[in-house]
Amino acid sequence: MATFSILVTSAPFDTQGSHSALQFAQAVLAQGHKIQGIFFYQAGVNNANAWSQAPADELNLPKAWRDLQAKGVALHVCNTAAARRGVLSEPESTERGLPAHNLQAPMQASGLGQFIEMLNVDRVVQF
Amino acid sequence: MEQTIEFNGRSIAVDKAGYLLNSQDWDEALALHLADREGIDMTDAHWEVVLFVRHFYQEFNTSPAIRALVKAMEKAYGPEKGNSRYLQRLFPEGPAKQATKLAGLPKPAKCL
Amino acid sequence: MILHLLRSSPFSDHSLSQCLSRIAKQDGIVLIQDAVYALQGHQQAWYSLLMQCEQLYVLQDDLYARGIKAADAICTIDYPQLVALTLKFDKVMSW
Amino acid sequence: MQSKRIAIVNRTAPHGTSHGQEALDMAMVAGTFGQEVGLFFIDDGVFQLVKDQHPEAALRKNYSKTFAALEFYDIDTLLVCQQSLLSRGLTEADLCVPVEVLSSESLRSALAQFDHIVSF
Numbered sequence: 132m133a134t135f136s137i138l139v140t141s142a143p144f145d146t147q148g149s150h151s152a153l154q155f156a157q158a159v160l161a162q163g164h165k166i167q168g169i170f171f172y173q174a175g176v177n178n179a180n181a182w183s184q185a186p187a188d189e190l191n192l193p194k195a196w197r198d199l200q201a202k203g204v205a206l207h208v209c210n211t212a213a214a215r216r217g218v219l220s221e222p223e224s225t226e227r228g229l230p231a232h233n234l235q236a237p238m239q240a241s242g243l244g245q246f247i248e249m250l251n252v253d254r255v256v257q258f
Numbered sequence: 259m260e261q262t263i264e265f266n267g268r269s270i271a272v273d274k275a276g277y278l279l280n281s282q283d284w285d286e287a288l289a290l291h292l293a294d295r296e297g298i299d300m301t302d303a304h305w306e307v308v309l310f311v312r313h314f315y316q317e318f319n320t321s322p323a324i325r326a327l328v329k330a331m332e333k334a335y336g337p338e339k340g341n342s343r344y345l346q347r348l349f350p351e352g353p354a355k356q357a358t359k360l361a362g363l364p365k366p367a368k369c370l
Numbered sequence: 371m372i373l374h375l376l377r378s379s380p381f382s383d384h385s386l387s388q389c390l391s392r393i394a395k396q397d398g399i400v401l402i403q404d405a406v407y408a409l410q411g412h413q414q415a416w417y418s419l420l421m422q423c424e425q426l427y428v429l430q431d432d433l434y435a436r437g438i439k440a441a442d443a444i445c446t447i448d449y450p451q452l453v454a455l456t457l458k459f460d461k462v463m464s465w
Numbered sequence: 466m467q468s469k470r471i472a473i474v475n476r477t478a479p480h481g482t483s484h485g486q487e488a489l490d491m492a493m494v495a496g497t498f499g500q501e502v503g504l505f506f507i508d509d510g511v512f513q514l515v516k517d518q519h520p521e522a523a524l525r526k527n528y529s530k531t532f533a534a535l536e537f538y539d540i541d542t543l544l545v546c547q548q549s550l551l552s553r554g555l556t557e558a559d560l561c562v563p564v565e566v567l568s569s570e571s572l573r574s575a576l577a578q579f580d581h582i583v584s585f
Contacts (some may be wrong), residue, residue: 133457138583147403147432148377154431158449173487173585211367212487226274242367243494250469250500254456255581256375257464318534319527323497326537333537367490372582388476388508391548392569463474463582 133164134252141258142174143192144185149178152258153195160202168205169196170246171238176213179206179238200237207241207249208234265291277358277365281315284362292360296351304348304360310334312361321366324354373398373459376405380416385465390419398425398459400452406432409440427455470501472579475510480525485513488585489528496538503542503579504535505572506564510585511549516561532562546572 137156141148152169159166171178178196185191200206213234214223220240224232234240249255262269263276265288271279276295278284289308293300300308314322314330322330324342332340339345345353354366374397380386386408389399399420401408406428411417420426430446433439440446447455456462473492479485488504495502506514518529535543543564550556550566557566567575576582 135456140585151377151402151432154449155452158453162450162453164453172491173483211490228274243491244498246491247471247495247498247500250471250581252469254462255583256456256462257583258377314534317530319530320493320534322534322537323493325497325539326493326534329537329539330534372576384508385476392507392573394573460577461580461582463576464584465476 133254134167135159135164136167136246136249136252136255137169138246138255138257139169139171139175139178140173143178143183145174148258149175149192150190153192153199155256155258156199156204160199160204166204167252168207168245168249169199170241170249171206171208172212172243172246174216176208176216176218179208179213179234180218181233181235181238197237206238207245208238209243209246210240211242213240263291263295273365275359275365278362281362281364284312289360289362292362296356296360298349298356298360306335306339307331307345307348307353307357308360311357312363315361315363321358321363322354323366324352327354327357371396371398371460373400373455373462375462375464376401376408377403377465379404379407380411380414381407386420387416389465390416390423393423395424397423398427398455399423400427400429400447400455402429402432402452404436406436406438409433409438409444427451468500469580470503470578471495472503472505472576472582474505474507474576474582474584475513476508476584478509478512479518479529480520480523484585485510486526486528489531491583492535492540493531493538496535496540499539502540503544503575504540505544505546505576506549507546507572508549509553511545511553511555514543514545514560514562514564515555516559518561529561535562544572544575 137152139149139152143149218234219232220234221232261272263272270283290300328340328342349356358366374389376386378385427445427447428440430448473488475485475488477484492502492504520527545564545566547566547568
């Protein structure tokens with residue numbers, strides 16, 4: 132068994148990166164390997180926007196991430212990169228006096244330090 | 259959310275945690291006022307760090323994280339002052355966070 | 371030994387040429403996403419270099435998705451094989 | 466477990482996109498966490514290091530000034546591709562910080578020393 136961390140830096144929907152990451156992650160688990168976590172950074176943080184809506188006949192990415200998390204894969208989002216792009220956790224939103232937040236479970240608001248801690252794996256793959 | 263501090267007849271914009279939104283608003287009198295709000299009695303040692311952090315920002319365009327602050331202080335003033343215990347004693351709520359605030363700089367990123 | 375993961379079309383982006391100019395003999399290349407269009411590049415300067423790569427792989431799902439066909443000599447892989455490849459090489463670099 | 470070394474490869478020019486700024490953020494956090502970091506500059510990434518940048522004129526943050534602070538984040542491996550400099554009309558003298566300029570060959574073996582590679 133090998134351990135993986137996956138870094139998602141590309142925007143969901145606008146690019147294929149998140150879909151590739153998802154398919155790769157599913158294949159990693161299917162082969163009995165472990166995913167230490169998926170870290171969303173740069174435009175990849177938009178994956179954590181709980182308000183994103185796909186038409187019914189397209190892949191529901193937020194749901195796909197939830198299903199992956201249900202299999203024990205931690206989903207971390209860089210707070211700073213997310214805030215820059217309008218994706219805010221509850222504490223971040225409250226601190227700035229905003230009326231609501233759109234970063235919520237199963238996505239976890241983390242810092243880049245979390246990604247650094249995720250480097251202790253056999254392979255890091257970036258999409 | 260934008261809030262303001264009333265100081266010497268001026269309205270200074272700060273964020274919720276009390277960091278200045280415009281570092282150009284800063285002057286030494288305002289720094290004393292900010293220190294007062296933090297419950298810090300500014301000594302020469304405090305001034306040295308606050309001015310150092312401000313200089314660091316002006317030179318590198320980033321607020322130093324604690325580790326970087328310690329290393330930079332060590333390079334400038336030697337190990338006596340370039341160590342986290344010394345800095346922590348001056349700024350009990352975290353030297354990078356508090357000195358940055360008193361220097362009128364943006365809050366260091368949460369990631370750090 | 372690096373596995374290079376190419377993602378963008380070589381007709382609009384220089385990543386493939388830039389990768390090919392630096393690649394070591396033992397390195398591998400996987401074409402995924404729009405990079406699979408590289409297989410249509412017979413007329414392009416980088417094409418022969420790409421074909422010289424001894425460990426060239428193309429992601430079948432991304433080919434199929436785009437209606438592009440690979441010649442028999444090209445090694446196509448699925449996601450489980452991609453996972454295995456990332457472990458066969460020491461590290462992965464995405465372009 | 467032994468701490469893994471991370472190579473952060475800059476492949477894109479500054480200001481037109483945020484890649485360089487967020488690559489630098491990642492490098493500084495890695496340094497803060499005591500992780501061994503190598504910063505690589507290849508292809509358009511060499512433009513990140515050009516001196517006398519004034520991105521304020523384009524309403525962007527001037528993070529090029531921050532490269533000089535990397536020594537305080539324990540990052541002293543800044544490796545630049547000679548060929549990329551040359552083909553873009555640059556020399557080492559045009560850069561804002563001291564770096565190591567390497568041939569493609571040496572750059573490749575330097576990259577091989579790292580456990581993981583991320584690119585921006």
